[in-house]
Amino acid sequence: MVIYLIGFMGSGKTFWAEKLSARLNLPWFDLDKLIEEQEGTDVREIFSVKGEEHFRQVEHALLKGISTSFNDPVGMQAILSCGGGTPCFHDNMDLMNASGKTVWLNPPVHILASRLTRDSGERPLLAGKKGEELENFISLKLDARRTWYEKAGVIINEPVPSLQGIINELAK
Numbered sequence: 001m002v003i004y005l006i007g008f009m010g011s012g013k014t015f016w017a018e019k020l021s022a023r024l025n026l027p028w029f030d031l032d033k034l035i036e037e038q039e040g041t042d043v044r045e046i047f048s049v050k051g052e053e054h055f056r057q058v059e060h061a062l063l064k065g066i067s068t069s070f071n072d073p074v075g076m077q078a079i080l081s082c083g084g085g086t087p088c089f090h091d092n093m094d095l096m097n098a099s100g101k102t103v104w105l106n107p108p109v110h111i112l113a114s115r116l117t118r119d120s121g122e123r124p125l126l127a128g129k130k131g132e133e134l135e136n137f138i139s140l141k142l143d144a145r146r147t148w149y150e151k152a153g154v155i156i157n158e159p160v161p162s163l164q165g166i167i168n169e170l171a172k
């Protein structure tokens, strides 16, 4: 099975995926990177040239591929850091819950906003947004996505436990 890290942009999916992969000695894949490899260009370009719908189709197909490649029903076989929107399209949340364990990293809006202020350049959905506009956008989008995120098997709220704390949650 796959450990799927989900959550809003800036929630720490890449950070924790790297740590979990090293500690558990499991391969780590990043869904956005797989999409970029397959499409031969970056996420921003895919959104602007081929559109979000195309991006979501490729995202779903690659997710399906990962879920079937690591199909041991019990053992942890790989870590996948997803994109912020992955759970909300094409029944991806059900697919992930059926093939592994989903972990929702759920920092509050002000933490997301401060991280994304520093690091928004690559993200097409955030293009041009800053300050109050960025914070309002995050708040509305997070509320709209909550229904999917809440289906996660493990929910990590702030303050985030230690790496071992997260691993303990995974083992439950």
Ligand code: S3P
Pocket (backbone or CB within 6 Å): 007, 008, 009, 010, 032, 043, 082, 083, 084, 085, 086, 122, 123, 124, 125
């Ligand atoms: C998206 C989040 C991004 C990337 C794309 C769309 C989203 O991933 O998949 O820009 O819809 O929230 P990160 O969460 O890794 O930034």
